[in-house]
Amino acid sequence: MEGADSPSPMGEGRGGGWRMNTQPKLELQSVSYIYEDGVQALRDVSLHIYPREITAIFGPAGGGKSTLLRLLNRLNDLVPGRCLEGRVLLDGEDIYAPGVDVHALRRRVGMVFATPVPLPMNIRQNLTYGPELAGMRNRARLDELVESSLRAAALWGEVENRLDEPASALSGGQQQRLCLARTLALEPEVILLDEPTSGLDPISTAKVEASLQELKRHYTVVIVPHSAQQAARVADHAVFMLQSELVEEGPGGQLFTKPRNQRTEDYITGRFG
Amino acid sequence: MSRQLRQQLGFALLSLATTVVVLPILALVVYIVVQGAPALSWEFVTAMPRDGMRAGGVWPAIVGTVLLTLGTAVFAVPLGVAVAIYLVEYARDTLFTRLMRLAIINLAGVPSVVYGLFGLGLFVIFLHFSTSILAGSLTLAIMTLPIIISTAEESLRAVPQSFRIVSLSLGGTQWQTVRRVVLPQALPGILTGVILGLERAAGETAPILFTVAAFFLPRLPRSIFDQTMALPYHLFVISTQVPGMPVRIQYGTALVLLVFVLSMNVLAAVTRSRFRRRRQW
Numbered sequence: 001m002e003g004a005d006s007p008s009p010m011g012e013g014r015g016g017g018w019r020m021n022t023q024p025k026l027e028l029q030s031v032s033y034i035y036e037d038g039v040q041a042l043r044d045v046s047l048h049i050y051p052r053e054i055t056a057i058f059g060p061a062g063g064g065k066s067t068l069l070r071l072l073n074r075l076n077d078l079v080p081g082r083c084l085e086g087r088v089l090l091d092g093e094d095i096y097a098p099g100v101d102v103h104a105l106r107r108r109v110g111m112v113f114a115t116p117v118p119l120p121m122n123i124r125q126n127l128t129y130g131p132e133l134a135g136m137r138n139r140a141r142l143d144e145l146v147e148s149s150l151r152a153a154a155l156w157g158e159v160e161n162r163l164d165e166p167a168s169a170l171s172g173g174q175q176q177r178l179c180l181a182r183t184l185a186l187e188p189e190v191i192l193l194d195e196p197t198s199g200l201d202p203i204s205t206a207k208v209e210a211s212l213q214e215l216k217r218h219y220t221v222v223i224v225p226h227s228a229q230q231a232a233r234v235a236d237h238a239v240f241m242l243q244s245e246l247v248e249e250g251p252g253g254q255l256f257t258k259p260r261n262q263r264t265e266d267y268i269t270g271r272f273g
Numbered sequence: 274m275s276r277q278l279r280q281q282l283g284f285a286l287l288s289l290a291t292t293v294v295v296l297p298i299l300a301l302v303v304y305i306v307v308q309g310a311p312a313l314s315w316e317f318v319t320a321m322p323r324d325g326m327r328a329g330g331v332w333p334a335i336v337g338t339v340l341l342t343l344g345t346a347v348f349a350v351p352l353g354v355a356v357a358i359y360l361v362e363y364a365r366d367t368l369f370t371r372l373m374r375l376a377i378i379n380l381a382g383v384p385s386v387v388y389g390l391f392g393l394g395l396f397v398i399f400l401h402f403s404t405s406i407l408a409g410s411l412t413l414a415i416m417t418l419p420i421i422i423s424t425a426e427e428s429l430r431a432v433p434q435s436f437r438i439v440s441l442s443l444g445g446t447q448w449q450t451v452r453r454v455v456l457p458q459a460l461p462g463i464l465t466g467v468i469l470g471l472e473r474a475a476g477e478t479a480p481i482l483f484t485v486a487a488f489f490l491p492r493l494p495r496s497i498f499d500q501t502m503a504l505p506y507h508l509f510v511i512s513t514q515v516p517g518m519p520v521r522i523q524y525g526t527a528l529v530l531l532v533f534v535l536s537m538n539v540l541a542a543v544t545r546s547r548f549r550r551r552r553q554w
Contacts, residue, residue: 113439117435
């Protein structure tokens with residue numbers, strides 16, 4: 001009964017009653033995506049992503065998860081020869097419509113990558129980089145942003161006295177939290193995380209996951225977790241993707257305990273992947 | 274033959290090759306220093322040449338070479354770096370950009386005397402700059418451009434792509450990304466290429482032969498439309514065109530030119546290593 005999986009805010013098994021009157025923050029309408037070399041990364045994917053919850057998109061490698069994430073803030077524009085069908089809406093507006101300011105869009109929809117890449121600057125400059133590019137010059141306001149975003153990423157205590165040191169001097173786990181803080185400093189509405197803990201030790205991973213729980217109170221969080229276990233730990237809403245297709249989605253608790261699709265069950269019980 | 278022996282033989286051959294290369298350079302430098310040092314004096318460096326260049330100093334030639342090097346930099350550096358930025362950061366891989374790259378690579382292989390003739394035709398005659406510092410600088414700039422473009426391109430390409438993606442993902446435009454992340458990281462490499470290119474310009478004779486160099490002009494140039502003496506051409510003149518020339522003046526001039534060019538080389542090396550220590554990737 002795959003038809004029952006079709007995303008609808010009122011649909012069966014979709015979230016709690018509190019979501020009844022909530023508009024989706026992001027909406028994919030029959031999105032297909034083909035790379036220049038002919039590889040089909042997404043096939044007719046429709047999905048609603050709601051504010052103030054964590055949507056986890058999981059599945060085996062090569063399933064189109066990262067492509068989907070990169071479509072949401074148009075980072076895929078950087079790849080030549082793309083071919084996109086369907087529509088991607090943010091607050092009901094098509095982000096691929098002509099005339100959309102891509103740079104403003106990327107500030108609204110921030111991204112954290114799998115490998116932490118601190119810019120070759122000091123810690124403070126890494127955080128003020130985005131806001132300054134957007135035209136913010138107010139010193140006091142920038143300092144405020146530095147502190148609040150570092151606190152939200154659970155890094156403030158470790159770096160408050162070394163903000164002028166090169167960001168590359170931080171440990172891997174600290175660098176990843178710095179990258180999260182850097183995205184938060186944009187004051188975005190949506191935060192995309194592409195396997196943000198894949199290179200981290202368990203303690204740093206726990207710290208990042210804990211900050212996600214805080215963040216979802218204010219932001220729309222979309223994460224591609226690095227394992228099904230992590231998906232089960234963090235997801236309010238879980239989306240299983242396999243071979244460019246959306247196989248099943250549902251509330252985290254339900255999808256991981258009572259999956260409706262055989263392929264989802266096979267994957268989360270470890271039969272493949 | 275045992276592997277041990279072959280290994281030792283290999284090392285011996287490689288170090289022999291290195292010695293063969295380094296020895297002549299060392300010998301040349303030592304020879305010029307020994308022969309030229311007696312001619313060096315405060316007067317030699319700061320005085321006008323006298324007595325048909327058989328006495329006095331090389332001051333106008335030093336000034337001329339410095340001016341030509343600066344003039345070359347003024348034209349070649351902004352243009353060369355701009356072209357490199359365009360090719361690496363903006364240009365898509367099209368037939369046009371491929372042809373441009375091919376042209377740049379081939380320009381580097383054109384003999385310097387051809388640049389000299391080209392400068393004579395374009396700047397001196399067609400554009401009526403006459404033989405002047407302006408015409409000479411422009412000619413040297415065209416010769417130097419391929420070196421500056423290629424090294425700047427390489428330095429820009431060496432900046433990790435992930436920096437660019439992160440900057441764009443933070444809402445940066447392409448130009449903001451180039452200006453604030455890529456250029457600062459590529460700067461040491463670009464500077465090294467600039468200095469090496471200028472160093473070549475400073476030592477060239479053929480491109481300035483028809484475009485700027487004066488045979489004998491014992492005064493300083495007054496404007497960029499003046500001719501000037503220059504060290505490489507002066508050295509050529511006093512070595513081949515002036516009978517009864519004291520040998521020590523010839524070697525003294527060679528030594529001054531060598532010191533000028535080598536100090537630019539040292540400058541390049543120092544710049545590179547200082548920036549490299551600050552690099553964070």
